[in-house]
Amino acid sequence: MNNIYIIGVGLIGGSLALDVKSNTKNISVFGIDSNPFHLEEALALKIIDATATYDDLKHADLVVLSIPVDKSVIELPKILDLISDDTLVIDVGSTKFPVCKVVENHKRRRNFLATHPIAGTEFSGPKAAIRYLFQKKTNIICEVEKTAFKLQEKALALFSDLGMRIRYMNPEAHDKHIAYVSHLSHISSFMLGKTVIEKEKNERDIFDMAGSGFESTVRLAKSSPDMWTPIFKQNKTNVIETLDEYIANLKRFKNYMEADDFEEIYNEMKNTNHIKEILKGIA
């Protein structure tokens, strides 16, 4: 691969560009972004070698689509129209059903691979891009059978160079499970932050009382609303299901407290403690 086009030079696209530039000889990385300031930053940070436009995509060996998921479903068909027969296009969005659906009948469907690298931080934009972001992280690939075999191979080599492990899943299952292990965490964190800020807005000193536990639990409330609003919109049904269950569990906990049933409060926590073992596999 000689010519890589990153569409959306933010945390994910930018980090991928940094690793690929470092891993590969004779490579040129081009950036396309609706935000001209991000392109300037990405150039200054040497994340990209030059800016480009959609007209240049015919020269691409690889196109990485790393923009908010509502934009992806609009841009992906246009991108597939413009590439060459040998170009691999991957997206990296946090929902997979809508993006797979929108190109299911596209004549260049076999040039596209739907992926979700489970990697990131709570920061965004080119300045958030870092080396080794994908090292030892999981990459979920959907509908692999719909991608041309030689382009699958190209993609797997890329992910291997980035240090990722691969899991295959269908888009519906991806969107359902990711609602639990990722989307719900973000909402619980945003609403925790909101609850505390609302209560303590006139007493900023109170945050002196907050420790690393609070910091850890509200970390995701720093995340970008531009990125997350379309994810919640696209995965609405699954996310509402997780919220219903989460709210029901919180209510049950509150009811035990109101009933002074602290034996059940103890059990609720004890039974959840084995999250320790479950999390051991996560970096």
Next chain:
Amino acid sequence: MNNIYIIGVGLIGGSLALDVKSNTKNISVFGIDSNPFHLEEALALKIIDATATYDDLKHADLVVLSIPVDKSVIELPKILDLISDDTLVIDVGSTKFPVCKVVENHKRRRNFLATHPIAGTEFSGPKAAIRYLFQKKTNIICEVEKTAFKLQEKALALFSDLGMRIRYMNPEAHDKHIAYVSHLSHISSFMLGKTVIEKEKNERDIFDMAGSGFESTVRLAKSSPDMWTPIFKQNKTNVIETLDEYIANLKRFKNYMEADDFEEIYNEMKNTNHIKEILKGIA
């Protein structure tokens, strides 16, 4: 201070012992614990120099009471009965009103200082004890005026050696605000862990999909139920208030989603993003 007695040689008592031993010459640290295995561990880890019993407390310069808060309110009056006139007794519990209340009329009230070091990890027991746990952390002191002046000085010197900054607060205010910035985080984390485990219990592979965001948000769900059940019990009224507000915020978020009002979903997140600035002060 030559003789220090740690009652409860776990994460907090043990970490304090490690720092004090390292900071101070000619010091002997004694451990008292209802769990004989913890005493053995604490000896093996050189957290304590020897074990002791309540009968020895008359020799203490400092007694650190670091046991679950339901036990503290039972043990503290007994301990004050046994010490000498020059002994400083501090507790380190996460609720402050009950422990202050139980000794308000004790003849040795002036030997006691109520403190809450905002420091810890999700682990517990002597093995969880670490050096420098208290460095740059906040220590909240309640009812300082009720402690003898020279014992206040002794305590402040100790906390200064540990690297802590001090905040003074009355017990009612402490318990109300700490419910928001600490206790609620633990419940949100435990219930998030529960929701995901319940859903995915037959599909353990799903946790391969979980990333560092999920890990961060459920970290506190590893915490000890033995420590947290009595905290929730003692701070029941305040904690229920925080739960009511948290559940109401989650429901409002869900309602916006059901109504397809993603402009409000965006605003909910955007308005909470300034948690970034608030958290900058937290280590």
